[in-house]
Amino acid sequence: MRVLITGGAGFIGHNLALHLVRKGYDVVVVDSLERSSSFALRRLEESGIPIIKADVRGFGDYGGFDAVVHAAAYVSVEESIREPLKYIENNVLGTARVGYECARRGIGLVYLSSAAVYGEPLRLPIGEDHPVRPQTPYGLSKLQGEEVLRSYALVYGLRHVTLRLFNVYGPGQNPSYAGVITSFLERALRGEPLVIYGDGEQTRDFVYVEDVANVVEFFIREDVFDNETYNVGSGVPTTIKELARAVIRLVGRELPVVHEPPRPGDVRHSVADVSKIKKLTRIDPTPIEEGLKKVLSELKAGFPNNTSPRAGGRPVS
Numbered sequence: 401m402r403v404l405i406t407g408g409a410g411f412i413g414h415n416l417a418l419h420l421v422r423k424g425y426d427v428v429v430v431d432s433l434e435r436s437s438s439f440a441l442r443r444l445e446e447s448g449i450p451i452i453k454a455d456v457r458g459f460g461d462y463g464g465f466d467a468v469v470h471a472a473a474y475v476s477v478e479e480s481i482r483e484p485l486k487y488i489e490n491n492v493l494g495t496a497r498v499g500y501e502c503a504r505r506g507i508g509l510v511y512l513s514s515a516a517v518y519g520e521p522l523r524l525p526i527g528e529d530h531p532v533r534p535q536t537p538y539g540l541s542k543l544q545g546e547e548v549l550r551s552y553a554l555v556y557g558l559r560h561v562t563l564r565l566f567n568v569y570g571p572g573q574n575p576s577y578a579g580v581i582t583s584f585l586e587r588a589l590r591g592e593p594l595v596i597y598g599d600g601e602q603t604r605d606f607v608y609v610e611d612v613a614n615v616v617e618f619f620i621r622e623d624v625f626d627n628e629t630y631n632v633g634s635g636v637p638t639t640i641k642e643l644a645r646a647v648i649r650l651v652g653r654e655l656p657v658v659h660e661p662p663r664p665g666d667v668r669h670s671v672a673d674v675s676k677i678k679k680l681t682r683i684d685p686t687p688i689e690e691g692l693k694k695v696l697s698e699l700k701a702g703f704p705n706n707t708s709p710r711a712g713g714r715p716v717s
């Protein structure tokens with residue numbers, strides 16, 4: 401089975417590409433390489449995965465693919481607040497082109513959306529039927545992508561599935577705007593204080609990248625392109641304070657924790673209702689302690705040695 405991954409040289413995309421190849425899929429990556437990491441590129445090359453350098457907005461070579469995973473996007477919340485049009489242009493138009501190419505060829509499409517579409521939740525846990533009120537241009541661009549695909553399903557018969565990912569962590573996140581987990585672990589290994597924005601009582605739903613890969617593979621393997629939307633998270637809320645304590649325990653050294661002001665666009669609480677995806681896939685999420693150990697051992701092994709320039713910013717959500 402041949403799968404095309406857009407944004408496949410990014411954090412989630414390359415982990416997914418490696419996962420699918422291990423499972424026997426024939427994988428091709430298309431990426432502008434604008435925000436890919438040298439670490440991800442090296443891993444893809446070592447695995448012999450072909451990389452097409454192209455912007456998805458101008459790419460139309462979809463012949464011979466059985467499924468497409470659309471991961472290409474700009475993902476910095478902070479940058480999106482500074483430069484909203486850039487996010488609308490790249491993320492919405494990119495999704496519009498990818499969706500159209502899939503629709504006219506009858507290719508099943510997995511769209512990686514984000515919990516950022518919900519904005520500040522009105523109730524917890526957040527189910528798929530929760531109102532969508534994104535409070536950043538990034539979240540808005542992901543939601544507009546969803547809307548475009550929903551419309552294509554009606555107009556052109558697109559077969560797709562939208563996955564709203566919560567806070568994904570794992571090997572290969574670029575430190576310049578990696579999630580809080582990579583940032584905490586790297587700082588802890590260097591013996592630096594852990595920086596918490598706000599009081600640390602805010603909660604997040606952390607999901608291990610391999611779990612995301614398992615879920616995506618499920619949809620491709622089972623050919624489930626039901627035009628539905630699914631949350632992908634762990635279903636477990638973790639406060640940032642708890643996370644800091646877990647990292648300190650794991651690394652086994654005393655480290656100070658410093659607090660800085662909360663950042664614009666940050667929601668207070670976030671945890672996914674994962675009953676819909678669990679009922680369908682039966683995939684159990686990796687407990688955070690286990691995931692942290694895996695990322696730590698990767699980091700200790702010299703990981704991630706990625707130094708390519710990327711947009712400054714802060715964790716995606």
Ligand SMILES: NC(=O)c1ccc[n+]([C@@H]2O[C@H](COP(=O)([O-])OP(=O)(O)OC[C@H]3O[C@@H](n4cnc5c(N)ncnc54)[C@H](O)[C@@H]3O)[C@@H](O)[C@H]2O)c1
Nearest residue numbers: 407409410411412432434435436455456472473514565568
């Ligand atoms: N990381 C998370 O916690 C998280 C959470 C929710 C949703 N997501 C979604 O998952 C997807 C992947 O996120 P990530 O964390 O791997 O980001 P990333 O920045 O590591 O990877 C994105 C990749 O897309 C490429 N890209 C961007 N615009 C492109 C374009 N127009 N054409 C071709 N390539 C382009 C970049 O060069 C980069 O390699 C995104 O769609 C993001 O919105 C991520």
